[in-house]
Amino acid sequence: MTSPVSRRRFLTAAGTTAATVWIPKDVRGYGKAEVLARVTDTKAGAGVSKWELDTPALCVDLDKLEQNIATLRTALTGSKVASRPHAKTHKCPAIAKLQLGAGSIGICAAKVSEAEVFSAEGVRKILMTTSNVTRSKIQRAMRILKENREFIQAVDYPDNARDLSDAARAAGLTADVVVDVAVGTRSGVPPGDQAVALAQLIDKLPNLRFRGILGYDGGAQHIKGFKNRYEQSLQHLEPVVQTFEKLKASGLNVEIFSGGGTGTYNIVTKVPGFTDVQVGSYVFMDCQYLEIGSEHNESLFTDFAPSLTVMTTVLNTYFPGRLTADAGTKALTLNKPDPIVIGEPGFAYTAGSDEFGSIRYETASKQYKVGDKLELIVPHCDPVVNEYDVLHGTRQDRVEVVWPISARGKSQ
């Protein structure tokens, strides 16, 4: 566990790099008028200081966001691995467009309802990493495919492959699919013969096109210590690599071998045949990732800057050593470790109450009064983003853009 002090030092140092300039201006998201037309419930327009926003408010520092996207691109340059960022993290078409504008080869979606949103917003290169197993969701997938032929979906059962092929035939389409090969026991077909047989079945089915495989090691992303993470990830992926090699040997066209994440973005480059990494959290960072340690800093993951924060307001100061703020579970989730209060290493913030945050402290940088604002790094970025309708993009603390989180709540 990193001490709050060392974390704080990092937070002060991070994000001081000048904004990179390579992001095309035309994908910087919606303009103010477009945002106001789409978002009826945001009270704060562009130009407002983030310290004046009604709270709880979700903010992203645009300089840091752009820096993170640039850092990833630089890190992968020269490797054979591209990035296919997972949009389940941000659920925000504007950020997907930033990522694609910076060279990502597509995005991932976890659910068909997310894929619907991104496809409707003009994001075409979507790889859905979960299978669609019911008749209704297969129909939803076909409706996406009809409008967007670059939609690819995961399959992990022979019956599901047949159902998809039948649905595609009925719709007059050919569906691109990848086989999800299990790493662990959560999703996917077990590696080896079963996975190879499934790929061969897909290759023969009339309305499916086999594109490759997924091998996502969810359990590896947060292993603490780079060496541990490095060794365990490569070991966990070994059966998937063997499957990949069997598929190639059998003559199948395995053009996609996708997996990995923010914790292993600089590890999967060592996996033979690997094509692209499904990084999600790298754009935002969070307390969970800060703790895992990086290649050159065993105690703190400093590769990416924490760009995502929640602004909160102090509501109560009556009780010694305690403060109450207005961001609780519904604003921060119950994930651990607890939120970090930027600039207050002596604060222990818990979001265990639905509507309130409780702070305990022995030392504070100042005497707090009711109405004061605090800025928090969130425990785990993905489910926090899912609590908000809009994300305030700030530069030097001023709101530059308000992005709708268009796929918020799309858990289907």
Add this chain to the structure above:
Amino acid sequence: MTSPVSRRRFLTAAGTTAATVWIPKDVRGYGKAEVLARVTDTKAGAGVSKWELDTPALCVDLDKLEQNIATLRTALTGSKVASRPHAKTHKCPAIAKLQLGAGSIGICAAKVSEAEVFSAEGVRKILMTTSNVTRSKIQRAMRILKENREFIQAVDYPDNARDLSDAARAAGLTADVVVDVAVGTRSGVPPGDQAVALAQLIDKLPNLRFRGILGYDGGAQHIKGFKNRYEQSLQHLEPVVQTFEKLKASGLNVEIFSGGGTGTYNIVTKVPGFTDVQVGSYVFMDCQYLEIGSEHNESLFTDFAPSLTVMTTVLNTYFPGRLTADAGTKALTLNKPDPIVIGEPGFAYTAGSDEFGSIRYETASKQYKVGDKLELIVPHCDPVVNEYDVLHGTRQDRVEVVWPISARGKSQ
């Protein structure tokens, strides 16, 4: 900790009572056309079986919901305590209207953004239990008050009382306020002299009207065992009762003495002067409340029926003793205890992964296959409701109405 078996027995028995008939039909929520006009992203209309809904889907059994509302009314009949249900639980104007139609004297809101939604939907008797401490939120409160003179808000600081009075004067209004008296250290002014002085200040300020006090004991609601809960709640409230009596003795008009919740609805009736209970979870129930025990059943809280469930779909059956389903943290939150799978007492369901639920089991009622549906009782109803845009109201498993969760995400 209750065993899954005894829980299951309860779940089978609950909700078999015939639907009560006293709920006025005209407050049963939006009609189908109105819902479809308002809710663009629900794929399932009325009449569909809940077992055919795309998942994850949030459902409420309308018979049980009505039964819970009737149970509370019956329980409070003959006491001097009314109900003022907390709408932070359901965030759903249609349910607020059911509660008001069944005799509740108003609703509570936790945040000004919630109060805005309910007021705009025609719910007038709103008591906001949190104070509005910033200039911007005070303005939002004044805008509500301008349209809805039955809006009451909490105050716990003298400066805040002065700010509110000034804002009300500027708006040409008189604002009704209650003093939030602290039980514990989370919110409110400490009981005793400080609270009395604040009430007297409010009484003198030109544009405020003092209406009474709040004394909410959040920590008492989930104390296990009725006797423990009974004794501790009354003990925690003792300083608030003394404050109430001082206020009365000083000649102030203390017409509201509000607090309590689902865990203490039949305890606060013993508190001298108490006027109304802020029950929230009683309409839905959840795994947390099932565990607290009731007056006549030490191990299981059987007073209200679990009406709220999440439907989920099995995605993976490859691995022995395990299933993967499609409801994870974003559909169920990380609250404990874990979700209960109805009809499968041998299942241990964890929602620790953002997108997936992981089930471990030794015994199952049948051989599960991909695409099968499961129904879950949620860990803690309030934050789960906040993850969904719509609530499917079902009767005998058929969707009768789809209610927008209009205040979802209103954490400001």
